[in-house]
Amino acid sequence: MVRLSNSLVGILNLVTFVLSIPILSAGIWLLKRASTECDKFFERPVIVLGVFLMLISLAGLIGACCRISWLLWLYLFVMFLLIVLLFCFTVFAFVVTNKGAGEALSGRGYKEYRLGNYSRWLQKRFNSTQNWNKIKSCLSDSTVCSNFQAMYASDTIEEFYTEHLSAFQSGCCKPSNDCNFTYVSPIVWNKPAVSVYSNPDCNTWDNDPKVLCYNCQSCKAGLVQNIKNDWKKVAVVNIIFLLFLVVVYSVGCCAFKNNREENRHRGQGALLK
Incomplete structure (x- = not known):
């Protein structure tokens, strides 16, 4: 023995x-x-x-x-x-x-994400300015959104709306559906000359590839969704x-x-x- x-x-x-x-x-x-x-x-x-x-x-x-x-x-x-x-x-x-999940949109192949739908613990971590500045720096250095642009560059607006985007792509690489911006390319959207938005992310969006929606609440929510999926697997x-x-x-x-x-x-x- x-x-x-x-x-x-x-x-x-x-x-x-x-x-x-x-x-x-x-x-x-x-x-x-x-x-x-x-x-x-x-x-x-x-x-x-x-x-x-x-x-x-x-x-x-x-x-x-x-x-x-x-x-x-x-x-x-x-x-x-x-x-x-x-x-x-x-x-x-x-x-x-x-807790938390993406919101399905009518006529869209992708979902959109709201940080308020997730647990308070995750919200607190991602709403911390110090934490988010570090994460945002990593996002700016990454090639996820540039690859996203290359992948769907030839799409028309109708084709783009049917694409099945990841949570990160949906939340960080494009503006929210609430904004109703004019589509030029997957990461280039023109804002109306004058408009008032109910979603503050619309004012945060920028066509600069280093900025995009990295300051948006939807981007934080997209990352939280990715973490949620990964943590469940882990x-x-x-x-x-x-x-x-x-x-x-x-x-x-x-x-x-x-x-x-x-x-x-x-x-x-x-x-x-």
Whole structure:
């Protein structure tokens, strides 16, 4: 039983260690290729994840194979914290992303998004001037809206209205449907000479490719919708990963208990001699 539990912990952590190598390598490669601070910001967590997996798997592997009880205890302690954190994040992700959705428009292939439809926690984070200025800087550096322009540049207004746009494209790369601007191209819309708008985003729109609707509430809502979709996918993956961690943790507990018993028996045998 001792050998079986230790072997299982060793094998599982060997697999985790092997998986951590491409994760860490990919993070370093992406960081070197990053052209902006925004790119680097998104690649650093990948490196942190790779290093964490490598260290924790090494602790479990050495602790199980070499029967080092204190290293196994440290491994199990970190695993327990990871399980608790993942469980809390998964519950939080489902709660925060439970509210909000795009609004379907008559005669349009895309939806439009309102920040007020989403959870207060997400609204607060995206309405923070400090947070949004950093995000806006990343949006200006990105090629999403320029690719959007190239993709639909040949569309007539009727064709454009039938396109199935992403939440980001709908919220950040074009003006709101409420504005009734004159269509020139996907990211160029002419405003009427004099008009009063019920939607403040209409006054915020600018044809400058670096500005567009990046200051609009609809852009914030589009990003929130993307985050909502991503978090729900992550939460589902987390559930599967949590089940895997619980199994590994249970086997690790058995290995730790068996190691202690074996060490105690050895100690008693040494005393008898």
